[in-house]
Amino acid sequence: MRIASVELFVIQMPLKSPFLTHLSTVDTREGIIVKVTNKEGISGYGEGVAFSSPWYTEETVSTSLHMLTDFLIPILQKQPITHPEDIHTFFRSIRRNHMAKASLEMALWDLYAKIHSKPLSNILGGTRSQIASGVVVATVSTSKALHQIEQYLDEGYQRIKVKIHPNQDYSFLSEIRRYYPDIPIMADANSAYTLEDIDRLKALDDFNLLMIEQPLAQDDILEHSLLQKELKTPICLDESIVSFDDVRKAIEFGSCKVINIKVGRVGGLYEAKRIHDYCFERDIPVWCGGMIEFGVSRAHNIALASLPGFTIPGDISASSRFWEEDIITPEVVVENGFITVPNQPGIGFNVNEKRLNEILLTKKTFQF
Numbered sequence: 087m088r089i090a091s092v093e094l095f096v097i098q099m100p101l102k103s104p105f106l107t108h109l110s111t112v113d114t115r116e117g118i119i120v121k122v123t124n125k126e127g128i129s130g131y132g133e134g135v136a137f138s139s140p141w142y143t144e145e146t147v148s149t150s151l152h153m154l155t156d157f158l159i160p161i162l163q164k165q166p167i168t169h170p171e172d173i174h175t176f177f178r179s180i181r182r183n184h185m186a187k188a189s190l191e192m193a194l195w196d197l198y199a200k201i202h203s204k205p206l207s208n209i210l211g212g213t214r215s216q217i218a219s220g221v222v223v224a225t226v227s228t229s230k231a232l233h234q235i236e237q238y239l240d241e242g243y244q245r246i247k248v249k250i251h252p253n254q255d256y257s258f259l260s261e262i263r264r265y266y267p268d269i270p271i272m273a274d275a276n277s278a279y280t281l282e283d284i285d286r287l288k289a290l291d292d293f294n295l296l297m298i299e300q301p302l303a304q305d306d307i308l309e310h311s312l313l314q315k316e317l318k319t320p321i322c323l324d325e326s327i328v329s330f331d332d333v334r335k336a337i338e339f340g341s342c343k344v345i346n347i348k349v350g351r352v353g354g355l356y357e358a359k360r361i362h363d364y365c366f367e368r369d370i371p372v373w374c375g376g377m378i379e380f381g382v383s384r385a386h387n388i389a390l391a392s393l394p395g396f397t398i399p400g401d402i403s404a405s406s407r408f409w410e411e412d413i414i415t416p417e418v419v420v421e422n423g424f425i426t427v428p429n430q431p432g433i434g435f436n437v438n439e440k441r442l443n444e445i446l447l448t449k450k451t452f453q454f
């Protein structure tokens with residue numbers, strides 16, 4: 087692929103409104119945009135989705151920068167790369183740090199697709215021309231949540247996800263179901279419960295939820311399998327799944343019936359696709375998770391979600407869900423509940439470098 091340079095743009099943008107979970111409140115998003123340019127002057131883009139602090143996974147923006155600068159980019163500088171899948175073997179000597187790895191890997195996939203003048207969705211084996219869009223409500227009060235749900239349904243979103251925890255579950259969900267008895271709705275607990283809460287969790291079977299996401303510990307596989315036996319509502323795992331092997335174990339143990347795939351969390355598109363293929367063969371539905379991301383990661387998610395096993399609307403919303411102005415043109419839009427999969431080469435969106443520079447904190451360049 088004859089790489090000439092890698093650039094890292096550290097950026098920061100305020101969210102339109104704070105995103106609340108029981109673990110953290112995100113009101114400003116810091117992120118890393120990775121730009122890989124080859125000797126012919128073609129550029130591919132990736133995005134590091136770690137947060138400023140390690141509340142969701144152990145990685146942060148700083149640890150990602152450290153890994154990219156001191157380990158991952160030097161590995162790429164040492165040997166020629168012919169295909170983005172080579173990265174998987176190159177990075178084997180580095181433990182974990184999946185979001186850092188994924189950010190560089192995504193940029194190489196975009197570059198590879200552009201070199202071959204094909205849409206990334208096509209390169210990955212995507213079959214859909216549009217993907218169904220879902221959205222997350224993560225706010226303080228029930229009345230605010232109801233208000234947001236109304237707005238998002240008006241905007242056409244096909245599935246609503248709400249955040250729950252022991253102080254906001256049964257009565258919160260009954261209030262939502264009172265107004266919206268039939269909408270496709272799911273709840274994400276971000277590990278707010280333990281097995282001791284089993285009766286609380288069983289009670290949520292009353293609400294006909296599409297699924298409950300990550301009720302128990304962030305690294306657990308075993309206890310979710312005990313819980314799933316007691317629940318009618320399907321469990322979906324998010325935090326517990328950081329690799330293909332985690333998926334294999336979760337499915338074999340019966341720890342969940344649905345998998346949330348996030349490219350950053352599993353270390354790249356290659357691993358994401360392996361997980362998809364495994365689940366697709368076994369009729370296990372998958373959907374694409376979100377990380378309150380900027381347009382670059384959003385574009386990669388759209389390409390990934392065009393694969394046939396992504397049968398449930400994911401957390402891929404419009405750019406305007408979080409941002410006054412995103413860093414890509416055109417922005418991601420949702421029309422009648424769907425996002426069109428671009429048919430331009432690579433991720434199919436242009437990075438607006440003027441916008442990138444407006445929100446730039448620091449920039450590093452590595453020559454090859």
Ligand code: OSB
Nearest residue numbers: 142222276375376377378379401
């Ligand atoms: O648990 O799915 C999660 C956002 C940040 C970190 C973790 C999660 C989320 C979301 C998705 O819920 C938000 C989005 O739409 O990007």
Ligand code: MG
Nearest residue numbers: 274299300324
């Ligand atoms: Mg989640």
